[in-house]
Amino acid sequence: MTATAPAFSLRDITGESRAFPTGRPSLICFVKEDCNTCNLTASVLEAFHRAWGEKADVWMVGQSADGNAILKDRHGLTLPILDDSALRTSLAWGFDIVPAVYWIGADDTPRPPLEGFVRDEWEALAQRIAGELKAPAPELAWSELPDWRPGCGSKHLDPEIHDRLLAETEGSPIRARRIEIASADDIDEFMFDQGFSDGLPVVPPTPERVLRMLTGTKRDPQDIVAIVPPNMAPATVEKIAINAVMAGCRPEYLPVVIAAVEAVCTDEFNMHGVTATTMGASPVLVVNGPIRARIGMNMKLAALGNGNRANATIGRALRLVIRNLGGARPGGVDRSTLSSPLKFTMCFAEWEEGSPWDPLHVERGFNLEDSVVTAFAMTSGPVQIVDQESRKPDQIAGTLGLGLEGMFLSKIHRMPVDALLVVCPEHVRTLTVDGDYSKARLRERIQTVTSRPLREMVSNEISGAGIPLASAAKMTEAQLATPVPKFASDKNIHIVVAGSEAGKFSAAFHGWVTGAAGSTVVSRKIDC
Amino acid sequence: MTTILDPTDERVPVARQITPRTGDISGVIGLLDISKPRGNVLLDELESLLAARYPKVAVKRYAKPTFAKPCPSDLRLTIRSECTVLVEALAD
Numbered sequence: 001m002t003a004t005a006p007a008f009s010l011r012d013i014t015g016e017s018r019a020f021p022t023g024r025p026s027l028i029c030f031v032k033e034d035c036n037t038c039n040l041t042a043s044v045l046e047a048f049h050r051a052w053g054e055k056a057d058v059w060m061v062g063q064s065a066d067g068n069a070i071l072k073d074r075h076g077l078t079l080p081i082l083d084d085s086a087l088r089t090s091l092a093w094g095f096d097i098v099p100a101v102y103w104i105g106a107d108d109t110p111r112p113p114l115e116g117f118v119r120d121e122w123e124a125l126a127q128r129i130a131g132e133l134k135a136p137a138p139e140l141a142w143s144e145l146p147d148w149r150p151g152c153g154s155k156h157l158d159p160e161i162h163d164r165l166l167a168e169t170e171g172s173p174i175r176a177r178r179i180e181i182a183s184a185d186d187i188d189e190f191m192f193d194q195g196f197s198d199g200l201p202v203v204p205p206t207p208e209r210v211l212r213m214l215t216g217t218k219r220d221p222q223d224i225v226a227i228v229p230p231n232m233a234p235a236t237v238e239k240i241a242i243n244a245v246m247a248g249c250r251p252e253y254l255p256v257v258i259a260a261v262e263a264v265c266t267d268e269f270n271m272h273g274v275t276a277t278t279m280g281a282s283p284v285l286v287v288n289g290p291i292r293a294r295i296g297m298n299m300k301l302a303a304l305g306n307g308n309r310a311n312a313t314i315g316r317a318l319r320l321v322i323r324n325l326g327g328a329r330p331g332g333v334d335r336s337t338l339s340s341p342l343k344f345t346m347c348f349a350e351w352e353e354g355s356p357w358d359p360l361h362v363e364r365g366f367n368l369e370d371s372v373v374t375a376f377a378m379t380s381g382p383v384q385i386v387d388q389e390s391r392k393p394d395q396i397a398g399t400l401g402l403g404l405e406g407m408f409l410s411k412i413h414r415m416p417v418d419a420l421l422v423v424c425p426e427h428v429r430t431l432t433v434d435g436d437y438s439k440a441r442l443r444e445r446i447q448t449v450t451s452r453p454l455r456e457m458v459s460n461e462i463s464g465a466g467i468p469l470a471s472a473a474k475m476t477e478a479q480l481a482t483p484v485p486k487f488a489s490d491k492n493i494h495i496v497v498a499g500s501e502a503g504k505f506s507a508a509f510h511g512w513v514t515g516a517a518g519s520t521v522v523s524r525k526i527d528c
Numbered sequence: 529m530t531t532i533l534d535p536t537d538e539r540v541p542v543a544r545q546i547t548p549r550t551g552d553i554s555g556v557i558g559l560l561d562i563s564k565p566r567g568n569v570l571l572d573e574l575e576s577l578l579a580a581r582y583p584k585v586a587v588k589r590y591a592k593p594t595f596a597k598p599c600p601s602d603l604r605l606t607i608r609s610e611c612t613v614l615v616e617a618l619a620d
Contacts, residue, residue, distance in 0.1 A: 177534040187530050196535055205533045233537030242535045324535040 005104050006092040010061065010082040013068050018059070018082060021104070025056040025133065029101040030090055033067025035152035037117050038099045042075040044122065044140065045101075049079035051138035052129065063087060063098070063155040087156040091165045097151035101125070105132050116151035160208075167207030173214065173221040174207050176238055191246075196324060198316070198344055202246035213241040216251030217258060219527065225258055226265030229272035231327035235261055239325055240317070246324075247317035247345075252295045253310055255528040256373055257317040260285050260347075263375040264318065268520040274377045274512065275328040280336030281512040281519070284378040284420060285315055285347035286496055288361035289371030291528055292349040299349035301500035304382045304422065304507060315345030340380060348498055354425050355497035356432050357439050364523050371526040376420050376494065377519035381509030387427070388504045393437050394445060396430040400506060401446035404493070405486050407510040409465055413450065413457055416488035418511035418521060424499035427506050443490040450486035454479060494521065547613075553582050555612025560599075561591040567617040574615065 005028075009019040020026065029045055031038035042060070049058035061082045062068035068081045084090055093102070097115035103125060114121050123142050130137040156165055167174055181190050187204050191197055203209065214221055214237070221238040228235045237258065244257050264271045264283050274281045287297055298308035306312060322328045330339060352359040361372035385403030390396040404419055423431070431437040454475070457466040472480065487493055492514060499505070512518055559575060561567040568591075575587050590607055592599050607614055 174533065177538050179532050179534055181530045181532065183529050187532070191532075204530065205535060207531060207533060210533050228537075231537055231539070233539075238533075239535065239537075242533045246535055320535065325537050327537070 005102065006089070008084075008089040008092070010084055010089060012080040012082050013072055016080075018080060020059075022057045025106055025129075026104045027052075027056060027058045027101065027129065028061060028093075028104070029059070029099055030061045030063070030084070030093065030095060030154065031071070031099050032063040032152065032155050033070050035098055037149040037151045039071070039074070040145070040149055041099045041101070041117055041122075042071055042077060044145075046075060046077050046079055047138040047140050048126070048129070052133055052135055053079075055133045055135055056129070061089065063090060087161060087165055088168070090154055090156040091162075091169065096154060096157060098154050099151055100154070103129060105129075117146070117149040119145050119147050163208035163211045164206075167211045172207070172211070174210065174238065175222060175236075176210075176242060178207070195329070196246065196320075198319060198323060200344070202320070203248055205242040205245040209245045210238070210241050213245050213249065213251050213254055214238065216241075216254035217527070219258070226261050228261070228265050228321060228326035229328075230275060230333040231325070233325045233327070235265070235321060235325050240321055243320040243324055244313075244317040247320050248309065248313040249317050250295070250309070250313075253314050253317070255526050256287060256291065256295070256310075256314050256371075257321075259373045259524040259526040260314065260318045260375060261321055263373060263522040263524040264322070266522050269375055269377065269522045270519045271322065271326065271328075272333070274519055275322065275326070275334050277379075277512060278335050278337045279379050279512060280339040280343070281377045281379045282340060282342035282346065283315075283318060284342060284376045284381070284509050285318065286360055286374045286376070286420075287314075287347065287349045287371070287526075288352065288359050288366075288374070289526070290369060291371035291526055292352075294528075297349035299351035299498050300354075303348045303351070303498040304346075311347050311349070312345055315347030318347075319343060319345060342378060342381070346378075350496040351425070351498050354428065354501075356428060356436070357495070357497070360494070360496050361523060363439075364521075366523065366525060371528055372523050373526055374521060374523040376418060376509065376521050377512045378420065378509040379512050381420070382422060382507035383510065385506045385508060386504070390430060391433075393431045393434055396427050397437070397442050397445035398449040400427070400442070401449035401486070403506070404446060404508055405450045407486065407508070409463070411457055411463060411466055413452055413454075413486050414484040414488050415486060416492065416514055418492050418494060418514045419487070420494045420496070420509040420511075422496055422498050422507045422509075424503060424506045425497065425501045426504045428497055430504075439495050440490070442495065443493045446493055447485035447487060447490060451483035454482050454484050457484070553578075553585055556586045556588055556610060558588050558590055558607050558611035558614040560607065560614055560616045561589070562595040562616060562618060563592050564595045564618065570617045571615075574617075 007020055009017055012018050045060055059080045059082055061084050064085045065083050072081055095113050100113040100115050102113045126137045181187050188201055191202055219237045223237050224234045226235045240258055240261055244254055295310050297310045328334050350359050360374055362368055366372045387399035390399055407419055458472040459466050459469050559571045561571055578585055578587055
């Protein structure tokens with residue numbers, strides 16, 4: 001309780017409004033009807049009221065209107081019984097247990113309440129009040145009352161109610177615009193109609209849910225995490241939490257979503273371009289570090305698919321932030337020709353423990369114990385790379401290369417475009433069957449097996465794509481015979497490990513325009 | 529009453545928005561009679577006015593089976609697939 005007892009105005013059982021403070025000494029007792037100990041104290045409070053009603057206000061504050069009526073009839077009460085079924089006064093006074101009895105004497109000094117019923121304490125309180133009021137204590141058969149009875153948890157602390165109450169208080173961290181949906185309206189249909197959804201149902205972001213979501217981070221709800229293109233809207237922690245609720249996240253996922261928003265809303269990642277391109281690009285998120293296990297992310301069987309709440313909803317929350325805050329909608333700034341299911345969600349964790357290599361985040365300069373999210377701008381995938389026959393390391397590495405050669409168009413080589421290769425555990429086993437097989441060697445092998453003479457890139461009758469005939473005509477035979485690999489640089493090939501321990505199926509995500517003119521891979525440490 | 533928090537950047541007022549007005553009348557105009565008495569009279573008059581002033585505009589007529597119940601979803605979908613705009617007559 002604060003330095004003075006919080007003021008309130010509540011109606012009593014007759015409908016009369018009663019305001020505290022009253023200007024007189026007051027005894028305020030919070031009760032609920034279904035609490036046996038509260039019922040035990042009802043007759044004591046009634047006796048207090050009859051004894052001191054001339055000099056002090058003895059009020060019972062009940063936590064439900066129906067319960068108040070029952071208490072009155074059951075105990076023949078004449079003292080004022082106030083209705084705090086809204087529970088705001090209970091919250092403001094801040095006790096945990098009912099009955100909670102407060103004596104606010106003439107000195108107005110707030111004292112901790114008596115909670116539950118301890119006979120000696122109540123009897124001592126009665127003596128003190130009698131002394132202060134200079135009025136005799138009521139004749140009560142104290143010895144017939146039990147020594148001690150525990151109270152019950154106050155109704156305002158019920159988890160379902162408490163978060164709502166906190167969200168409604170003046171000190172609430174909630175600042176977002178509140179939208180009232182009429183009871184005759186269908187809340188899910190309303191949210192579709194407002195365009196808040198990606199096309200699938202969303203969880204209504206009620207204040208209490210958002211408040212619970214905010215418990216997932218220590219950051220101030222009004223901290224601005226990023227400016228979200230294309231609207232260039234400030235993404236506060238609160239706004240991200242709202243979208244995380246809608247996506248179906250649990251509070252412990254929120255730090256990952258925040259880090260992902262930070263990562264994609266950078267000049268390097270270029271979320272505006274990623275959104276706008278007719279090619280249909282979208283972030284693919286890879287999570288590394290201890291948080292993977294802590295929040296139950298999937299990195300093994302079906303890691304790239306459905307069925308895991310964290311994987312599915314973290315990726316979706318990011319997409320909803322881009323849609324709702326950034327305003328990126330198909331037909332608006334999003335001009336994707338075909339688009340892709342990546343635009344619903346794509347987030348998975350690397351199975352670091354199943355990898356013979358440094359995990360992605362360590363490769364990218366973080367410490368092993370850091371939790372990190374890395375965002376790739378990808379236009380397609382996962383594209384399966386199937387090889388159930390190869391038994392030699394260089395064979396399986398060769399297969400992974402040939403699988404990547406199809407990116408965009410197989411004839412096009414020397415592409416300055418990123419790819420994300422997800423190597424499955426069985427392929428990892430084959431790669432390392434004879435000992436260490438470094439990522440550098442795997443990248444080199446991919447470049448070697450995909451190297452083709454430049455001549456094969458020239459526009460021809462089969463496909464007009466590639467080097468224009470006029471340009472090719474200016475090249476020497478030696479130039480046209482030059483072998484060129486699929487990727488302009490080994491650095492374009494990003495490698496992680498994920499998937500179940502059964503199955504020889506790796507996969508690749510294909511990038512978009514990589515580099516300053518397009519998008520660069522961005523990692524952000526997760527604040528957890 | 530349910531309260532939710534706005535997930536957007538709050539630049540657009542949230543409410544059941546009326547459809548943006550284009551400033552012209554074109555396409556296919558649906559006229560929906562909700563089956564209240566004399567609704568057809570109002571719509572007949574409207575149809576003849578439209579025909580006179582906008583000869584290029586096509587008009588399609590629909591009627592709800594009863595005004596006492598929401599529009600059947602088949603009819604709603606038909607109207608949505610066939611019309612550019614819809615005028616609903618509430619005459620009594």
